[in-house]
Amino acid sequence: xxxxxxxxxxxxxxxxxxxxxxxxxxxxxxxxxxxxxxxxxxxxxxxxxxxxxxxxxxxxxxxxxxxxxxxxxxxxxxxxxxxxxxxxxxxxxxxxxxxxxxxxxxxxxxxxxxxxxxxxxxxxxxxxxxxxxxxxxxxxxxxxxxxxxxxxxxxxxxxxxxxxxxxxxxxxxxxxxxxxxxxxxxxxxxxxxxxxxxxxxxxxxxxxxxxxxxxxxxxxxxxxxxxxxxxxxxxx
Amino acid sequence: xxxxxxxxxxxxxxxxxxxxxxxxxxxxxxxxxxxxxxxxxxxxxxxxxxxxxxxxxxxxxxxxxxxxxxxxxxxxxxxxxxxxxxxx
Numbered sequence: 001x002x003x004x005x006x007x008x009x010x011x012x013x014x015x016x017x018x019x020x021x022x023x024x025x026x027x028x029x030x031x032x033x034x035x036x037x038x039x040x041x042x043x044x045x046x047x048x049x050x051x052x053x054x055x056x057x058x059x060x061x062x063x064x065x066x067x068x069x070x071x072x073x074x075x076x077x078x079x080x081x082x083x084x085x086x087x088x089x090x091x092x093x094x095x096x097x098x099x100x101x102x103x104x105x106x107x108x109x110x111x112x113x114x115x116x117x118x119x120x121x122x123x124x125x126x127x128x129x130x131x132x133x134x135x136x137x138x139x140x141x142x143x144x145x146x147x148x149x150x151x152x153x154x155x156x157x158x159x160x161x162x163x164x165x166x167x168x169x170x171x172x173x174x175x176x177x178x179x180x181x182x183x184x185x186x187x188x189x190x191x192x193x194x195x196x197x198x199x200x201x202x203x204x205x206x207x208x209x210x211x212x213x214x215x216x217x218x219x220x221x222x223x224x225x226x227x228x229x230x231x232x233x234x235x236x
Numbered sequence: 237x238x239x240x241x242x243x244x245x246x247x248x249x250x251x252x253x254x255x256x257x258x259x260x261x262x263x264x265x266x267x268x269x270x271x272x273x274x275x276x277x278x279x280x281x282x283x284x285x286x287x288x289x290x291x292x293x294x295x296x297x298x299x300x301x302x303x304x305x306x307x308x309x310x311x312x313x314x315x316x317x318x319x320x321x322x323x324x
Contacts, residue, residue, distance in 0.1 A: 176251050177269050184255070184267050193244060193257045200246050200255075207249035 001038070005029035006070065007128035007139035008154065009077060013039040013066055017059035020066055023142040026152045036077065039069035067126065067143030071188050075198040079130035080206070083186040084160070086127035086138045087111055088120045092158030093138035094231050095127060097186045102163055105147065106219055107227070114224040124149035129157065129206065136210055159211045159231040166216025169223045171230045174214045179207060211235075237313070238284050240323050245270070245278050254278070254321070263320045273298075277312055281322070287313060 001012040004027040012035040015021050049061050056064070071081035084097035085104035089111065096104045104125075111119045125145025127138045136157040144150035161171070162182045183203065190196050211234040217223035239245075242260030246253055252270040256263075270278055273294070280293050287309055294305040316322050 175249065180248055180251055180253060180269065181267060184253075189255070191257060191261055193242070196244060196255060196257045197246070200248055204248055 001040070003029055003031055003035070004142075005031065006037075006141050006152075007074070007077075007079065007130050008132060009036040009073075011035060011037045011039065011070065013070075015062055015066060017062045019059050019063045020142060023063075023144070023148055023150065027142050037070060037073045039066050041065060041069065063143070067141075068188065070141070070143065071126065071128070072190065072195075074128055074130065075190060075195050075202060077130060078202060078205075079128060080199055080202050081126055081188050082129055082160070082183065083126060085124050086122040086140075088122050088138075088153070088155040089115060089118060089228070090232070091155065092232075092235065093122055093127075093155040094158050094227070095138060095160045096163050096227075097160060097182065098163040099186070102165060103217075103219070104163060105149075107163060107217060107223065110219065110221060110224040111228065114221040115228065120151055120153075121149040122151060122153065122155065130154075131202070131205065136206055157210050158235055159213060160206075161213040161215050161227060161231065164214070164216050165218070167218060169215075169217050169220070169226050171213050171215040171217075171226055173234065174212055175207070178214060179212045183207075183212075237281055237286065237322050237324060239278065239281055239316075239321055240264070243321060245275065245282070252278075266319075268319065268321075273308065274312060277309065281316075 001014045004011040004024060006027050010031045015024060046061055050056060074080055082097055084095040085108040086093055086095045087108045096107050098104050108121055122138055122140045123144045124147045126143050128141050129136055129138055137154040138157050139154040140150040140152050190199055240260045242256055242258035244255055252275040254268045277290055280290055290309045291305045
């Protein structure tokens, strides 16, 4: 099976369709020994998923479920997936999470407009978060949602911002319920107790070590400046 | 009375939460947070406590009147039942 390295994990998967073949290419990596993660579904599995989701093409179906297959395993490697647009700027990763249609990608593209090419979109939709030597990093992965914006790097996580639309821009640090509800809704919840406990342990560590914000934002460059100043200022 | 099989009470960054796993997911896909009293009552529900036992436990733990304990327990149980979290 073709070999990849994603979020510092050795992965085996054999995509057949163009989207994942193309997006996976920068992640091809010839490791020796056993894979950490094997993503392998049967033809019957995909046929069933296509029946359940007639709006999907076989290409998109493979792309989505191979992504889920990979992300499900992350909790076993000190990590989790967060539905967010992730960017890297001046050595730190900043994540903007929200339900679909809120404007995550719009906000990260505002950073590019405002701060230029030093801003790199790590993964526009589903970054992998992993603790490497005790420090949370955000990683680009081949699975970046509707856009192909992702790069194969990992960057220490500087902050996570939960976005909502607002006429005026505002941002504040949040904790407790204000963090737990949105983050639990924007990650993949394992169906079994053992992996749920792993997810909660990883989330607990995330909440203890990474500043989390809530932001109301419009689509002006002021929004990017406010987010950047606040989140860079939140670093110790 | 007991929480349905598969419901887990856990602590996340100092906040008590209940999440569903296994068969419970089909009935409860959400997430609830519990305050200190809620956590206390949930732990007793995990032992299969009756409403009367919950009231007695509250009275033993907190300096409150029986009337308030009864009201609190009834409200808690009603909300948990409405959310589909309990079974007999």
